[in-house]
Amino acid sequence: MPTLTVTAPDGVAEVGAGADLADLLLPHVELDDGDIVVVTSKVVSKAEGRVVEGDREDWITAETVRLVARRGPTRIVRNRLGLTMAAAGVDASNVTRGAVVLLPEDPDASAARLRAVIAERTGRNVGVIVTDTAGRAWREGQTDIAIGAAGLLVLESFEGRVDAHGNELAVTAPAVADEIASVAELAQGKLGGRPFAVVRGRADLVLPAGDDGTGSKALIREDGADMFGYGAREAVVRALVAAPGDDAPFGAPVTAEEFLDLLTTCGVPARVDGATVRCGSEHEGRATILGFAHGWSAQRDPGGVDLRFHRTTP
């Protein structure tokens, strides 16, 4: 019977800049090969001196690559690590008042360093995950996710595998590193004092010593490949104000036939003409916005009245 155990040691010392994470953890646990060590990014950040003074809003801006959505004072952004999070992952809890904690500079590297130190001091081959807490689209509440990983298969792959009935498995990639982050949170809680957890029972996910794997980056959907790269309202505003030729990451551009279909659906009669799509210029505004939103840009026919659309991205 597969059994998983998760332990989150109490009594770990308060972490300051320059702290050695392995020193903090190892007195409290007996590690085995194949264990997965989970640590909150908060503690990694503190050890790495990422606690800063200054205005939280300014730090959020500094950590932001682009705005994804905003509602009132809440900014959901894509940050420099590629993570889509409220407040860019900048946090002001479990830290001295007035200070804010930035995410680690490179959480995959932080995980790899901790893995190496654990191997050196204990001889054990473990996987390491660095976690943070994140909200989700469509669902209330937050879960912990893996923002750093080393020595671990972060996505299982069942592609091409069949079940007992011979059906191909539709769900091909359980995000096991995120699932492990979540189970660690259940043992750690949110009130501080338990920054580490050890998950035992999925040694099959731990990579051989010396192989740190893809890290957590494999869990981040590429910006242009995401259908939810903007909030619904922000997408509309962006489509209205964007400069022509700005290839906003609304997802992979649609084919000429799909674009034609969209234009027609939106009341813009059009036709495919070789590699371009054409419509009458009386539909310029609407057709241009649709084109922009789907990876096509408009040009007026030289000397003519038609609009000619061509793909802005390959």
Next chain:
Amino acid sequence: MPTLTVTAPDGVAEVGAGADLADLLLPHVELDDGDIVVVTSKVVSKAEGRVVEGDREDWITAETVRLVARRGPTRIVRNRLGLTMAAAGVDASNVTRGAVVLLPEDPDASAARLRAVIAERTGRNVGVIVTDTAGRAWREGQTDIAIGAAGLLVLESFEGRVDAHGNELAVTAPAVADEIASVAELAQGKLGGRPFAVVRGRADLVLPAGDDGTGSKALIREDGADMFGYGAREAVVRALVAAPGDDAPFGAPVTAEEFLDLLTTCGVPARVDGATVRCGSEHEGRATILGFAHGWSAQRDPGGVDLRFHRTTP
């Protein structure tokens, strides 16, 4: 030291319509008060006779409330349970070829029934979660989530709680039922044969006997409150084609001042006039689309040329 254990029994019999889930589980586990029993929706559906013949695409349409996003053959929809999922949660794996499995009619009720039967036969007070596998915005891979729950606090609340430094905890609601679903998946795997898991160590989340709690519905963000209720491209198309007065769920409508700010940002000079917002009719197209997307609808001034916007939703 907080310890969580998760066990997923092997050797559970194949499930047919009318099967008694407690009969299948109880021979394999010794339950304690405060345990959390997790069962896949696949098995609940089979027991409840939700395996159907017919075209999968037709069944997806039947289970769909509205389209959220589409890319090629993949439809992400909001289904009749309020879940935003690829293919509406209709699945064709781990079932006879040609058949498809619909989600349970009411997974919270399914969870409550199983909880009651377990209490009756064992005298134990457990929480029950029904799980399904779902993709996420922004991140690759899937995790298991709680689509049904009984006798369990599904969202922890730290609102108003402070940490050891006196800071208010910014993250106020860990979605513990989803985290428990994820840890169960880690023990169950995806190849079938382990439909149940028992999670021990968070008895604090289990409600008193007789109190089934909110169920999993508390984890679903209300349609109009979601910033990601449409894919970015779908939001743009919807804004272009929607009928005036159709209050698309783009999120809570913005205030007059915010709407004014948006209009100005998008090159539409406007002004606030009492409870309405006004702009010149030369900006009709763009202003109407922006208004639609933000909960405001346009009317031409009787006998005048200005557009007058008023809130479509309270």
